[in-house]
Amino acid sequence: MMSPLHRRRMEDMMAKYTRQDILDLIEEEDVKFIRLQFTDIAGNLxxxxxxxxxxxxxxxxxxxxxxxxxxxxxxxxxxxxxxxxDLDTFVTFPWRPQNGKVARFICDIVKPDGTPFKGSSRYILKKVIAEAEQMGYTLDVGIKHEFFLFDLDENGEPTNQSSERGGYFDIGPSDGGENTRRDMVLYLADMGIEVESSYHSDEAAQHALEMAHDNAL
Known part of the structure; x- marks a missing residue:
C-alpha cells in the first residue's frame, strides 16, 4: 500500500518530488533496494x-x-x-516483499560531461513532446494491453495450454482470469497507474487492460 506522503503526491499531480521527499519516502516505506530503469532504442525495459x-x-x-x-x-x-x-517516477513495487521494499526510478541518460545522450528513447520522446507543444498539441497516450494467461503444469511451471474457454466480455466461471486481472489492477493502482477497464477478450485465455489516457512521458 502507498504511504500517506506518497498518496498525497499521487493525488496532486502538479506537485513535484523533492530530494527530501525521496529521502522521507525511503525511510517511511522501509526501502532497501532501488532499481534504475531506462529503455533501449527498441523500447525494451x-x-x-x-x-x-x-x-x-x-x-x-x-x-x-x-x-x-x-x-x-x-x-x-x-x-x-x-x-x-526522474524523482517524480519514484514508486515502490507492491508485489515485492513489504519488509525491505524495492523501489524504482525511471532515468534519463547523460554522457560523462552531463549533456543528454541523444540515443536515449526518453530524450527523443521529450523532444517530440516539446515539438507538439510548440504546435499547440498535448501528446497523450492510452495504452491497451492484450495478453494470454496459460495453465501451470503439475510442477508449477508455465505451459502454452489453457483449460478455459471464455470469450469476449465473459464472466466467471467461463472467465478463468478475473482474479489475476483484479490483482494486476490493484498493483497498478498502488503504483499510481489508472486502469479504466479490464475484461476477457476475444479468444480463450485472452485478456485486456485498458489504461487511462495520460501524458506520454
Missing amino acids: KNMATTVDQIDKILGGRCRFNCAAVDGFRGVGYEELFLVP
Whole structure:
C-alpha cells in the first residue's frame, strides 16, 4: 500500500518530488533496494539494481553503466553513460516483499560531461513532446494491453495450454482470469497507474487492460 506522503503526491499531480521527499519516502516505506530503469532504442525495459546505501550517488546522477552491450548504444564514442533519476517516477513495487521494499526510478541518460545522450528513447520522446507543444498539441497516450494467461503444469511451471474457454466480455466461471486481472489492477493502482477497464477478450485465455489516457512521458 502507498504511504500517506506518497498518496498525497499521487493525488496532486502538479506537485513535484523533492530530494527530501525521496529521502522521507525511503525511510517511511522501509526501502532497501532501488532499481534504475531506462529503455533501449527498441523500447525494451532495462534496469540496474542498487541498495539504498547508494542514495546520494543515485540522486546525484553518478550511477554509471557500460553502454557497449545495450542495443542502440554501441559505437557512441563512450564506454560508460550515467543514469539521472526522474524523482517524480519514484514508486515502490507492491508485489515485492513489504519488509525491505524495492523501489524504482525511471532515468534519463547523460554522457560523462552531463549533456543528454541523444540515443536515449526518453530524450527523443521529450523532444517530440516539446515539438507538439510548440504546435499547440498535448501528446497523450492510452495504452491497451492484450495478453494470454496459460495453465501451470503439475510442477508449477508455465505451459502454452489453457483449460478455459471464455470469450469476449465473459464472466466467471467461463472467465478463468478475473482474479489475476483484479490483482494486476490493484498493483497498478498502488503504483499510481489508472486502469479504466479490464475484461476477457476475444479468444480463450485472452485478456485486456485498458489504461487511462495520460501524458506520454
